[in-house]
Amino acid sequence: MVPMAGNGDGKAIVRKRFLISGIVQGVGFRPFVFRSACELGLTGWVRNIPAGVEIEVQGTVETLDTFQRALVHDLPPLAAVTSSFAEDIPPVPERGFTILPSGDGAKNIQVAPDSAICDDCLRELFDPADRRYRYPFITCTNCGPRYSIITAIPYDRPRTTMAGFPLCPDCRREYDDPADRRFHAQPIACPACGPQLRLLDCAANAIAERNDALAQAIELLHAGKILAVKGIGGYHLAVDACNPEAVKRLRERKKRDEKPFAVMAADLVTARGLVVLDDQEERLLTGPESPIVIARKTPDCPVAPLVAPANGWLGLMLPYAPVHHLLMRDHFAALVMTSGNVSDEPVAFEDSDALRRLNGIADFFLVHNRPIHVRSDDSVLRLFQGKPLFYRRARGYAPRAVRLPFTAPPLLAVGAELKGAVCLTQGDQAFLSQHIGDLQNSSTADSFRHTIRHLAGILEIAPQLVACDLHPDYISSLHAAESGLPLTRVQHHHAHMAACMAENGLEGEVIGIIFDGTGFGADGTIWGGEFLVGGYEGFQRAGNFLPVPLAGGDTAVREPWRMALAWLYRSLGERAFNLDHPVARHLDDTQKGIFAAMLERGINAPLTSSCGRLFDAAAALLNVRQTVSYDGQAAIELEALAETAEAAGTYSFGITGNERLVIDFTPLFQDLLADTAAGTEAAAMAYRFHATVAKAAVETAVRIAGKTGLDRIVLSGGVFQNRLLSEMVYTGLLDQGLQIFTHRLVPPNDGGIALGQAAIAGWQRRR
Numbered sequence: 001m002v003p004m005a006g007n008g009d010g011k012a013i014v015r016k017r018f019l020i021s022g023i024v025q026g027v028g029f030r031p032f033v034f035r036s037a038c039e040l041g042l043t044g045w046v047r048n049i050p051a052g053v054e055i056e057v058q059g060t061v062e063t064l065d066t067f068q069r070a071l072v073h074d075l076p077p078l079a080a081v082t083s084s085f086a087e088d089i090p091p092v093p094e095r096g097f098t099i100l101p102s103g104d105g106a107k108n109i110q111v112a113p114d115s116a117i118c119d120d121c122l123r124e125l126f127d128p129a130d131r132r133y134r135y136p137f138i139t140c141t142n143c144g145p146r147y148s149i150i151t152a153i154p155y156d157r158p159r160t161t162m163a164g165f166p167l168c169p170d171c172r173r174e175y176d177d178p179a180d181r182r183f184h185a186q187p188i189a190c191p192a193c194g195p196q197l198r199l200l201d202c203a204a205n206a207i208a209e210r211n212d213a214l215a216q217a218i219e220l221l222h223a224g225k226i227l228a229v230k231g232i233g234g235y236h237l238a239v240d241a242c243n244p245e246a247v248k249r250l251r252e253r254k255k256r257d258e259k260p261f262a263v264m265a266a267d268l269v270t271a272r273g274l275v276v277l278d279d280q281e282e283r284l285l286t287g288p289e290s291p292i293v294i295a296r297k298t299p300d301c302p303v304a305p306l307v308a309p310a311n312g313w314l315g316l317m318l319p320y321a322p323v324h325h326l327l328m329r330d331h332f333a334a335l336v337m338t339s340g341n342v343s344d345e346p347v348a349f350e351d352s353d354a355l356r357r358l359n360g361i362a363d364f365f366l367v368h369n370r371p372i373h374v375r376s377d378d379s380v381l382r383l384f385q386g387k388p389l390f391y392r393r394a395r396g397y398a399p400r401a402v403r404l405p406f407t408a409p410p411l412l413a414v415g416a417e418l419k420g421a422v423c424l425t426q427g428d429q430a431f432l433s434q435h436i437g438d439l440q441n442s443s444t445a446d447s448f449r450h451t452i453r454h455l456a457g458i459l460e461i462a463p464q465l466v467a468c469d470l471h472p473d474y475i476s477s478l479h480a481a482e483s484g485l486p487l488t489r490v491q492h493h494h495a496h497m498a499a500c501m502a503e504n505g506l507e508g509e510v511i512g513i514i515f516d517g518t519g520f521g522a523d524g525t526i527w528g529g530e531f532l533v534g535g536y537e538g539f540q541r542a543g544n545f546l547p548v549p550l551a552g553g554d555t556a557v558r559e560p561w562r563m564a565l566a567w568l569y570r571s572l573g574e575r576a577f578n579l580d581h582p583v584a585r586h587l588d589d590t591q592k593g594i595f596a597a598m599l600e601r602g603i604n605a606p607l608t609s610s611c612g613r614l615f616d617a618a619a620a621l622l623n624v625r626q627t628v629s630y631d632g633q634a635a636i637e638l639e640a641l642a643e644t645a646e647a648a649g650t651y652s653f654g655i656t657g658n659e660r661l662v663i664d665f666t667p668l669f670q671d672l673l674a675d676t677a678a679g680t681e682a683a684a685m686a687y688r689f690h691a692t693v694a695k696a697a698v699e700t701a702v703r704i705a706g707k708t709g710l711d712r713i714v715l716s717g718g719v720f721q722n723r724l725l726s727e728m729v730y731t732g733l734l735d736q737g738l739q740i741f742t743h744r745l746v747p748p749n750d751g752g753i754a755l756g757q758a759a760i761a762g763w764q765r766r767r
Contacts, residue, residue: 014064015058017087018057018071019085021083026111031099034046034179046099116290116321117143134214148374149161151163224246234348237339240336244304251306260308261315262338263303264334270333291381323368348375378395405502405507408759410461416519420436421436432752491519494532495754500715500743503744515715516750517631526608529544529663530543553606611693648684651689663700713739715743
């Protein structure tokens with residue numbers, strides 16, 4: 001440090017310059033710096049620059065050390081520092097600490113995700129003496145909408161959907177005061193100048209406004225009505241979760257037969273009566289991200305059984321928008337709060353679209369006039385090994401960056417087809433979008449394109465290349481091919497492996513155990529039970545499940561009995577069709593002949609090594625599920641059944657091959673038939689099935705590790721959402737002295753594919 005004259009106490013005065021990057025604009029970072037410096041008696045200034053925040057601060061060595069610790073440990077709730085640079089500079093004569101106008105320089109833009117209401121705003125919301133008492137749009141620099149309302153950068157009020165709400169004098173005073181927690185909080189408003197609620201009927205007629213709208217909405221929910229509620233990132237469909245008839249009616253209208261609904265509990269105390277929570281799950285529920293957390297139901301969980309049928313787990317969240325608190329406090333223990341859409345369509349977020357698409361599902365609409373610029377569904381996760389494991393990454397987390405272990409050129413990765421998300425890179429930052437949905441209809445395809453334009457615009461990233469899945473017919477792949485940019489096609493499971501590597505900061509080569517449902521393989525078949533060796537540069541297929549026919553193509557995904565018959569046909573030949581079992585007894589002689597020809601000749605029966613389809617086959621053979629109404633249903637219910645059993649051994653399997661190992665589960669299905677004939681409980685059989693797949697995975701990985709000398713294993717693919725299997729594989733590998741890396745920042749399912757594509761394309765272009 002460069003000292004100058006003392007401060008009167010004989011202590012030398014020094015000066016430092018800081019450059020801070022990350023989510024540090026629009027989150028109260030400058031007022032935090034201002035208050036910290038003033039409290040310590042420091043002089044200097046702080047300002048926004050395109051790369052983040054620049055600070056010059058001056059004082060004694062001791063006070064500067066205290067200030068620097070605050071920059072690390074006392075950040076505002078929504079701030080996230082990704083890089084920090086500090087240097088000593090000469091002291092200057094000055095008085096006081098100020099906030100300067102924004103400066104110029106190289107850009108490194110990061111956008112804050114939407115955030116749950118903070119404790120301070122929540123106290124004000126229910127304080128009769130506060131001027132924002134019961135105001136549904138209360139917010140400050142520490143909470144509220146961000147990503148969903150930004151229309152352009154730089155991030156200030158005219159470039160948000162709050163542009164149409166000029167600040168009243170009281171709000172303007174708060175906005176301009178560096179000592180106020182609403183200093184430069186772009187979404188702030190009050191009842192005098194801000195958005196308002198309205199209650200509409202299905203014909204879009206206004207029934208009530210403001211507090212009356214809220215009061216009547218509560219009465220309608222008590223009466224069992226279905227309400228469309230406009231929130232931060234889109235619409236929810238809400239009913240009383242403890243009203244079986246209301247839940248049943250919602251299922252029928254939404255055309256969602258059995259897939260679990262998410263539930264919003266009034267508060268943490270109430271949540272503990274619905275699900276069993278540990279400390280980490282409670283921290284996640286009450287954090288600013290406010291995700292849906294999948295937790296085990298309590299034995300006397302009061303929600304209607306149809307909320308999550310045939311499932312011992314419940315997806316639960318707490319109120320995160322002020323309107324949620326106003327709806328629920330002192331009125332409901334729990335509300336179903338499911339995405340405002342028809343199944344398989346994106347969540348509605350524009351008012352006119354919601355009134356059109358949700359008409360016939362919702363009885364009434366609780367709306368407001370603050371526009372949502374980009375839709376963002378609720379994030380969904382569960383705990384694995386004490387850390388979050390995403391099922392869906394969206395509101396609260398997107399578009400928070402994942403740091404790559406290397407720098408990449410600006411590029412766009414468009415993901416796969418299911419659970420769509422896109423990724424943009426800039427330097428060593430990878431920005432994964434919110435969950436978009438399955439790219440299988442025009443509505444979701446439109447949302448996909450809008451997300452790309454919006455994210456690239458607010459981050460000011462102009463991609464120089466694009467990466468997509470190897471499958472040529474995905475909507476995402478077609479978009480990439482039509483972009484006119486240099487194109488990198490990435491094999492599906494290679495992208496899964498690279499995504500897990502990237503978020504864990506790994507370079508070099510690893511062994512990837514990639515278990516999922518569907519992915520176009522490099523040999524033209526459908527992969528999904530894979531053991532890969534490699535890194536970002538490339539991979540080798542070191543092992544895989546024995547391929548079997550996918551009888552009926554995509555139809556087999558919806559009808560698991562087809563996969564069970566494919567495995568039984570391999571074990572028993574045509575005798576499989578004569579079994580007195582639900583997988584076969586519904587076929588007449590003609591259908592049996594067609595099915596046999598399909599399997600024998602490969603007619604509409606492409607080969608697949610899919611782990612997901614293996615689970616389907618076992619679920620059908622145990623008569624857990626012959627057909628499914630949503631993705632992964634058979635495996636989810638098979639896992640739920642297995643969790644009710646005691647540990648009960650394993651079944652047989654074979655591992656053959658040398659250059660590439662092949663795991664043959666034919667003996668497993670023979671053992672399952674024998675156990676069925678012996679009257680073994682289905683739960684015990686389901687547990688043994690899980691244990692067998694895990695044992696086969698561990699043995700195969702150990703052999704590959706011995707052959708290659710690699711000891712780092714990454715686990716990825718949608719099947720690793722299965723908690724029981726994941727625990728078995730993880731502990732089995734750990735017992736063998738191997739290093740295991742799992743997902744924590746992005747989903748193991750196809751929602752994380754875009755990150756892997758970006759990492760591979762970025763690395764290869766960099767090389």
